[in-house]
Amino acid sequence: MTITDVNTAFAAEKTAQIESVRQRERAFQARIDRGEIRMVGQDRYEVLTGWDRGETFTVSRNTQGQIDGIIAQHGLDSRADGTIALYASSPAWHGLGQIIPGGTTDIDKVLELSGLDFDVDTVPALYRWGGELREHADQFHTVRTDTGAALGVVGRKYQPIQNRQGFEFLQELVGRYDVVWESAGPLRGGKRVFISIRLPETVTVDADGIGDVVVPYVAVMNDHSGQGQFQCVVTPWRPVCANTERFAVRDAVTRWAVRHTAGATSEIKEARRTLGLSVKYFERFADEETALARTDIAVADFHQVIADLWPLDDDASDAKKNNFAARLGALDDLFRTETERVGRTAYAAERAITGYLDHLAPRRPPKSMTEEIFRATAVMEGADDDTKTRAHKRLLLLRKS
Known part of the structure; x- marks a missing residue:
């Protein structure tokens, strides 16, 4: 027969818990000491290094003031199973989402993992008058076909650009490259969605000095609410959360947009020209940033x-x-x-x-x-x-x- 000393077991368990808290506190303080993160407000911190430079998060504490959790301010939606609706090719600071190390070329897989595997349809806008239901001739609602959730109010000429079309748009746009999807996900319940790929070039600012490396991405942002356009932008950072960054360089053409009307996705020629300028954009970006660094x-x-x-x-x-x-x-x-x-x-x-x-x-x-x-x-x-x-x-x- 085995006899368990409950007092000894309890003491051992509490000691382990206390040591775990102390290790978490030491690891967190070490990151501050190394200059990886800094406080920007009451229990609110900003990441200063790595992929997620600029992202903010909140530290929750127990009644003794000890860290008991880190809440990333990601602003992302959730999938039907409760997991975060985000696909990424490498983990973000918040550690959330569905990660495929190194990325994938499979559009269907990314649509599933990112929570973008839904279509958008338009239905007539109805109103009740005098006890009867009437149809507004010039207004429609955009709705998700998977949940029926309303996304916005649009006019008669509005035509949804589906999430899959955003992927196909990018794949055709950069067909000369082996496209690996970097990140994708919905925001605001699917009213806005984002998709990004990485360009093969990298840019180094002040190669002989600080050596900051900038990785160019192309991102598509689509709006299903009727309040925005289908946009393609060139950006130095991948969107993996609600914190991202864009640089504005003098005279650079870094954005292409089209309204949600019939034939919108056939307007690839202009978008190709915009992307073609991206290499020159980053060359000038590197030259000017290097000059500033010196x-x-x-x-x-x-x-x-x-x-x-x-x-x-x-x-x-x-x-x-x-x-x-x-x-x-x-x-x-x-x-x-x-x-x-x-x-x-x-x-x-x-x-x-x-x-x-x-x-x-x-x-x-x-x-x-x-x-x-x-x-x-x-x-x-x-x-x-x-x-x-x-x-x-x-x-x-x-x-x-």
Whole structure:
């Protein structure tokens, strides 16, 4: 007969639990010490390195203040089985989604894993009047054919571009390459979807110095709500969550879009031209970013650029002055972090400004969207491209002066 000392077993179990918590705390602190992550708010952190640079997450703590969980601010949908609706060729920081290491060329597999294996149809918009149901002649609803969920209200000429067509569009677009799907998934219940592939080229910024490597991607973003176009963009980062990033380089053509009308997906010729320019886009991107990386600047120069981008009138209200001070403080923190990595350069300044716009600038999302999804949508649609372009041009002037 085996006799178990419950007190000894209990003590051993509690010791193991305590040690596990301590190991988690030590590992987390080690990442902070190595400069991999930093705090950006109360229990909110930002990733500073790797694929998921710029992504934010929240740390939950127990009543003793110890870490008991990490909640990624991914803003992704869920599949019918409760798993996250995301396919990716390599794990993201949040560790979520369906991963096929190295990627796959199988469209059907990606449609299934990403939760994009649904079609969109249009049905008449109905309304009740005088006790009878009437049809609105010029309005329709877009609906998912798998769940019947309504996605938006559209006009008579609207024609859905199906999720599969987005994959076929990219595959035909870059048919000269062996396409491996990098990432795909829905947002906002399927109202918006994204798909991305990796281009074969890579770009190195300041190869003899900091050696930042930029991997170009082509991403398709489709809208089923009637509020956006079918878009193809060239971007340095793959969309694997609601945090992503786009650079705005002077005079670069990086976006192609088409409305949801009959024959939309046959308009490949213009899209081919846009993609054909992507190589030149990244060559110029590397040259200009390298120039910025080799341009030393003072903190005063950085502050002057900020003042030019966000001017503050002498008679500004106290609220505007407070907002300006808060923005300046956030940008200074980002600049300080970047200078530790790449030196006090115009490149560090641009990275700070881009990071602020993408991840920290205040956003006011509509009630139907979370802040993370709204922020990601703004980034992917280039809401701040004009500011980024002005910052880029302004910083290049420091090189020439």
